[in-house]
Amino acid sequence: MxxxxxxxxxxxxxxxxxxxDAPGHDDIAxxxxxxxxxxxxxxxxGGSVRMGQALRAAIATRTPRPIxxxxxxxxxxxxxxxxxxxxxxxxxxxxHAALPGALTRSRSFFLENxxxxxxxxxxRAQLVLPTRTVSDALTLDLGGRRLTxxxxxxxxxxxxxxxxxxxxxxxxxxxxxxxxxAPALDGxxxxxxxxxxALAATAVARTVPGHGPLPAPGxxxxxxxxxxxxxxxxxxxxxxxxxxGGLSLEDALRKAATxxxxxxxxxxxxxxxxxxRVYRDLEWR
Ligand SMILES: [Zn+2]
Numbered sequence: 337m338x339x340x341x342x343x344x345x346x347x348x349x350x351x352x353x354x355x356x357d358a359p360g361h362d363d364i365a366x367x368x369x370x371x372x373x374x375x376x377x378x379x380x381x382g383g384s385v386r387m388g389q390a391l392r393a394a395i396a397t398r399t400p401r402p403i404x405x406x407x408x409x410x411x412x413x414x415x416x417x418x419x420x421x422x423x424x425x426x427x428x429x430x431x432h433a434a435l436p437g438a439l440t441r442s443r444s445f446f447l448e449n450x451x452x453x454x455x456x457x458x459x460r461a462q463l464v465l466p467t468r469t470v471s472d473a474l475t476l477d478l479g480g481r482r483l484t485x486x487x488x489x490x491x492x493x494x495x496x497x498x499x500x501x502x503x504x505x506x507x508x509x510x511x512x513x514x515x516x517x518a519p520a521l522d523g524x525x526x527x528x529x530x531x532x533x534a535l536a537a538t539a540v541a542r543t544v545p546g547h548g549p550l551p552a553p554g555x556x557x558x559x560x561x562x563x564x565x566x567x568x569x570x571x572x573x574x575x576x577x578x579x580x581g582g583l584s585l586e587d588a589l590r591k592a593a594t595x596x597x598x599x600x601x602x603x604x605x606x607x608x609x610x611x612x613r614v615y616r617d618l619e620w621r
Contacts, residue, residue, distance in 0.1 A: 337394040342542045342550065343504035345371040345481065347398065349391065351382075351547060353517060353601050356414065362387045362453050365414040366546055368508050369395050370501050372478020375404035378427070379499055379508045380546075381418030384453035385462055388418025392425075403427045405476055407485065408466060409510025409546065410493045411438040412522070413446060417453050420462025430476070431466030432487045432495035439465050470497060488512070491528035492521065492546075498535065505541040515548030515560045518567075518598070518606035521613050525572055529565065536561035567598060571607075575614040585615050 339347045351364040362383030369391070370377045376395060381388040395403065406422045408431040409415060416439065419429065443463055447454075454462045468474075470487040477483075481503045488496040492511045499508040511520075512531050521528065535543075536558065543557050544550060551560040578588040592611045597603045 337390045339394055339398075340550065342544065343501070343506045346501055346504050346506045346542075347371075347394075348544050348550065349394070350549065351414070353548070355602055355605060362414070362417065364547065365412075365511075366544060366548075367391055367418075368544060369398075369403075370478060370481065370483065370506075371399045371401060372481035373401075374477075374479025375402050377405040377407060377476060377478055377483060377499075378403055378422065379407050380409055380415040380510070381406060381422060383414040383417050383450075385418060385420045385455035386453070388421025389455075391418060392421050404478065405430050406464075407431065407497070407499055408435060409498070409508065410496050411435050411442060412493065412511065413442075413450055413453075415510070415546070416464075417446065417450060417462075419464035420455060423462070423464060428468050429464055429466040430468045430470065430474070430485065430497075432497045433469040433471035434495040435469065435497075436465045438493065438495045439463060488531050489527045490523040491531040492519070493523045496523070496531070500538075500540065505539070507535070507538065507540040507543045509535060509543055509545055511546035513543060513545040513560060514564055515545045515551060516601055517547040518600035518602050519564050519610075520606050521568075521571075521610045525568055525614055525617065529568055529572075532561055532565050532568075536565075563599075567600065571610055571614055572618075575611055575618055578611075578615065579618055585612060585619075588612075588615055 347369050349367045368379040403425045406427045406429045470485050474485040484500045486498050551557040
């Protein structure tokens with residue numbers, strides 16, 4: 337498993353730019369781990385138990401210290417299905433206060449559609465829910481290294497969590513930041529814009545997106561946030577225009593399909609879903 341040490345003790349595995357239904361789809365999310373003097377925190381576990389096991393093996397090549405926390409940035413399949421590989425580490429599973437409910441609601445969908453990504457027939461036991469949840473903010477101590485976890489109101493999903501390593505000022509943004517890959521909306525557009533504004537204004541040394549390459553510090557990171565913001569703002573304006581013009585959802589989707597592709601990977605599958613999501617959200621307001 338290729339790793340990048342983004343700061344001393346902060347490691348990232350970059351996922352591949354593939355659709356969710358392509359071979360290798362279990363390796364599309366960026367994963368991380370942070371090594372303290374006492375123990376290790378894992379940030380997202382990949383889209384299969386196999387990926388989780390590969391991440392666990394990669395951690396063991398860097399440190400003999402135990403894994404004390406497995407943190408999920410949200411409940412999407414590509415970030416959580418590797419959780420099962422960490423059950424016997426004794427680690428505490430940590431997530432947004434809304435994550436247990438979100439994962440419980442997704443359980444039958446995951447078991448039906450992603451059973452090949454679970455290690456055994458007993459897939460249910462591998463869909464691990466957080467036992468320690470965050471409704472606002474939480475500090476975790478890895479020994480000589482403190483992490484600040486922040487729970488966000490609905491944005492990319494209803495259960496987004498970010499992690500900041502206070503000793504290196506590395507921000508693990510989860511899927512609140514997409515770089516290159518079309519941002520997929522599964523929560524609330526206004527909430528996502530507010531989260532972008534807050535996170536882009538936070539002073540950090542490096543920002544790790546949930547998908548896509550690591551932007552270099554400084555202006556490239558600011559550009560990555562701005563590009564995502566511009567996409568979401570244009571999406572909001574487009575759907576508002578559709579609604580003001582009296583277009584049905586079907587007409588809005590037909591119109592979206594004829595528009596030129598944005599500069600994003602997987603635009604053709606992600607953008608129409610986003611239009612539908614925002615349409616349903618705005619049509620009653
Ligand atoms: Zn996601």
